[in-house]
Amino acid sequence: MKLNGLTFKKYLTASHLKNRVKKLAEKIDLDYQKKTPLLLPVLNGSFIFAADLIKQLKVPCKVSFVKHASYEGTAGGQLKTIIGLNESVFGQDVLIVEDIMDTGETLKRVSEELKNLGAKSVEFVVLLQKEKSKKNPIKPKYIGFEITNEFVVGYGLDHNGLGRNFPDVYQVVPNG
Numbered sequence: 301m302k303l304n305g306l307t308f309k310k311y312l313t314a315s316h317l318k319n320r321v322k323k324l325a326e327k328i329d330l331d332y333q334k335k336t337p338l339l340l341p342v343l344n345g346s347f348i349f350a351a352d353l354i355k356q357l358k359v360p361c362k363v364s365f366v367k368h369a370s371y372e373g374t375a376g377g378q379l380k381t382i383i384g385l386n387e388s389v390f391g392q393d394v395l396i397v398e399d400i401m402d403t404g405e406t407l408k409r410v411s412e413e414l415k416n417l418g419a420k421s422v423e424f425v426v427l428l429q430k431e432k433s434k435k436n437p438i439k440p441k442y443i444g445f446e447i448t449n450e451f452v453v454g455y456g457l458d459h460n461g462l463g464r465n466f467p468d469v470y471q472v473v474p475n476g
């Protein structure tokens with residue numbers, strides 16, 4: 301498959317994704333049975349994963365959406381913050397829904413930010429965890445698939461804006 305001049309191969313099929321998402325929902329139902337978690341899907345990449353996951357959940361839950369934004373840190377580097385939060389997270393059991401953990405820097409920032417806002421607990425459900433992210437001290441509680449470091453698209457994830465609509469996940473073929 302060609303996208304923006306790159307070659308991609310099918311990597312995770314729609315049926316694999318569906319089965320795994322169902323398992324994640326079962327685990328979350330079990331862990332949150334006495335709670336009412338606030339699910340926070342991080343747009344745009346997680347929109348399909350979040351919809352499929354949330355449809356499978358049986359536990360009462362709230363849902364609100366956030367986005368990442370980058371800003372210049374005082375030391376010059378790009379820092380990440382979350383925007384669009386229109387729900388109080390104070391005292392809430394927050395479950396952040398992310399498409400992919402690459403370096404893990406984004407997750408680390410988001411976790412700190414929500415704890416500062418008084419969240420009772422902050423956990424992550426991440427569909428895809430790249431191998432290199434394991435160096436990061438942040439460990440998502442729920443992980444869909446552990447994958448190699450190559451770029452992926454589909455099932456909500458894009459490459460330069462394209463590919464979000466693909467039902468399967470595709471991985472780039474280096475020099476393909």
Ligand code: 5GP
Pocket residue numbers: 345398399400401402403404405406407450451452453457458459
């Ligand atoms: P991190 O802060 O963990 O390095 O970056 C995570 C973000 O980078 C993800 O939320 C996603 O937007 C983007 N990203 C990282 N790897 C990939 C990838 O393989 N494919 C796509 N489409 N986005 C990626």
Ligand code: MG
Pocket residue numbers: 342345346398399400
């Ligand atoms: Mg993301």
